[in-house]
Amino acid sequence: MVPPEVMIRIAGLRVLYGTFAAVDGLDLDIRRGELFGLLGPNGAGKSTTIRVLIGQRRPSAGAVSVDGLDVVREWAEIKPRFGYVPDRENHFEEFSGRKNLEFFGELYAVPRLRVEEALSMVELDEVAHLPVKGYSLGMRKKLLLARALLHEPKVLYLDEPTANLDIRSADVVHGILRERVKRGGTVVMTTHDMDEVEKICDRVGIVCRGKLVALDSPLALKQQHTERKVDVIATGGARLVYDMDNAQQRAELGALIATGGAASVRTREFDFHATFLKLTGLAFE
DSSP states (O other): OOOTEEEEEEEEEEEEEEEEEEEEEEEEETTOOOOOEEESSTSSHHHHHHHHTTTTSSSSEEEEEETTEETTTHHHHHHGGEEEEEOOOOOTTTSSSHHHHHHHHHHOOHHHHHHHHHHHHHGGGGGGTBBBBGGOOHHHHHHHHHHHHTTOEEEEEEEEETOOHHHHHHHHHHHHHHHHHHHOOOEEEEEEEEEHHHOOSSEEEEEEETEEEEEEEEEEEHHHHHHEEEEEEETTSSEEETTOOOOHHHHHHHHHHTOOOEEEEOSSSSOOHHHHHHHHOOEEE
């Protein structure tokens, strides 16, 4: 029995490509009303996991449920409950942005008014009449998000949701995602933007070689796994490093600062890239 607070349950998931296990015994619960970041180096298994969740790949072993429904046996009931923003667009180029949304809206019997709401939400209402072939990369990405939100899904899956977006548009997307979870929706996203992870994710799961290697809030993961060190440039030009977990070195750093001997001080403890590297042994590319 899946607890009511769990929207997505992944239990012992294995996905094989021939003899290669892209996902190898993954166990993960994602809660209702949570913005969850699924991270990992290339080939870690995160995209394959998403493919299972959206019905593009059947599990080789294990079980996956969404809203208490099995993704294999009860797929027809699950499909209307989620929206998906892929990393590669698949718009109808000759259609206008509005026509693209109207076409997909008909699949879910979405009223035309909802199309206009979705366009306004992603700030595309003023260009909705133009053919998509003339849209910028950022506009195309926002149109994908509008399409995924048309039928007000309970769950939203996003692959690199702010890639190719300017700062203003990225903030708009972040606001939309946070509003979704505030209203009880569940958002699962992959991203290579560590600042984005820290800014909007409630929890993060890091996968490597098909297995879950860490699960917690971004802040907790950093505090648990990143070295707490301080880099100092002394007034004489010497470069020094102090370990904040060492009482003697903390005292030495305090004395150096108190006597004016430090020209520059920079902390390392809040570095998510270092945390990721430590957990996976691989750079985040």
